[in-house]
Amino acid sequence: MKVSWFPDYINGLHKPLISQEQFFKAYAILHGKKPTVTTKSRNNPDFPLRNFVRCPKCDQKLTAGWSTGRKGVKYPYYHCRTKGCSLNIRKEDFERKFLDYLTCFQPNEEVMNLFEEIVLDVWKTKQAEMIKTENRIERELKDLKERKNRIDDLVIDGVFDEGTYREKSDALRDEMLLKQVELDDSKIHFVDFEECLKYCKYVLSNLGSFWENADIDLRQRFQSLIFPEKLYYESKTFRTTKIPYIIKKLQDKSPEKLHLASPRGFEPLSPA
The missing domain is CATH 1.10.287 (Helix Hairpins)
Known part of the structure; x- marks a missing residue:
């Protein structure tokens, strides 16, 4: 424990609530000796890909929301935020296609x-x-x-x-x-x-199943790691401007030994 008027630390008689290691780390943060961790941004768990995937026409990040049908039933959709853009797809189809695309980068x-x-x-x-x-x-x-x-x-x-x-x-x-x-x-x-x-x-x-079973915060951090640059939805599939970072590093190490679940390239292709 630390007493304000005494220049050193004192071992308390009671059972400590935290370890000495945790105390030192917390004390360092409070005294500006170590950078604090910024809080994670929150998002709607119904739409993990919102503000992540981009429209190929206007390069804007897609938004998402619930659309009410004629009988009052609500349906979740991803769509472009640009006025006049026709990109609009149901959440279920959109996220299934994303899972398929993600799985294509899964190493064997x-x-x-x-x-x-x-x-x-x-x-x-x-x-x-x-x-x-x-x-x-x-x-x-x-x-x-x-x-x-x-x-x-x-x-x-x-x-x-x-x-x-x-x-x-x-x-x-x-x-x-x-x-x-x-x-x-x-x-x-x-x-x-x-x-x-x-x-x-x-x-x-297990790229696909990991993303599917993660909570909203982990999903968004994970997809940003796998796709560090722009990800587009176009012609009923996805494409990225940069191959996933981890797989790229594996390829750099020993390309002749790496046989991915899908052929090489920025977009998954059908096997020859």
């Missing part, structure tokens, strides 16, 4: 095995670097703690007055705080790597 088992091989090879190299970094941070943190102890001894011996002690102690404490956060982050990344790789393989192997 051979590609995923290559993906794992590449990532593990890189990881073995990075792993040694991470261990060195962790050891370096631990040494630096130990040095800061020793400097802090020496300052405590000097104030006890009367070498420092209260003002000088607070100035030097606060500066060291801030350095220790940031160094502790840096150390905690490096350990978290190290422990979670294999689980992250497993998760990535699952997502890449």
Whole structure:
């Protein structure tokens, strides 16, 4: 715990509500030492592709809404927001076509095995670097703690007055705080790597079903990752100005080994 009038931290007697690691991170954010995460924009979960897919004629992002029929029944539609544009398609058909298009970029088992091989090879190299970094941070943190102890001894011996002690102690404490956060982050990344790789393989192997079963926020972040540039709906199908980033990277690594579920290119084509 932190007491305002005391220059150091005190171990509380009660059971902590959060871990020391969580406290350090929260304290760093509150004191402007680490950037805060911006809140995610909200959207209507009924229309995950709204403001994402573009009209091929006017290049405007499609909007969506509910249209009321003659008998008062409401039907969901995606449509162009430009006045006079005829692009209008039912939500069910539009999202089914998007799923079909997304699935066309789904790598097969051979590609995923290559993906794992590449990532593990890189990881073995990075792993040694991470261990060195962790050891370096631990040494630096130990040095800061020793400097802090020496300052405590000097104030006890009367070498420092209260003002000088607070100035030097606060500066060291801030350095220790940031160094502790840096150390905690490096350990978290190290422990979670294999689980992250497993998760990535699952997502890449199930692009369509992953998008279909995700909530609105995850859907929109996911589709922006797969299609980082403009995505158009034209002639009852989709096309993009840039091949999905992850698949492109796999192709760059070893094109001769990569056989996608659909032929190469920005638009899925029928097998020859």
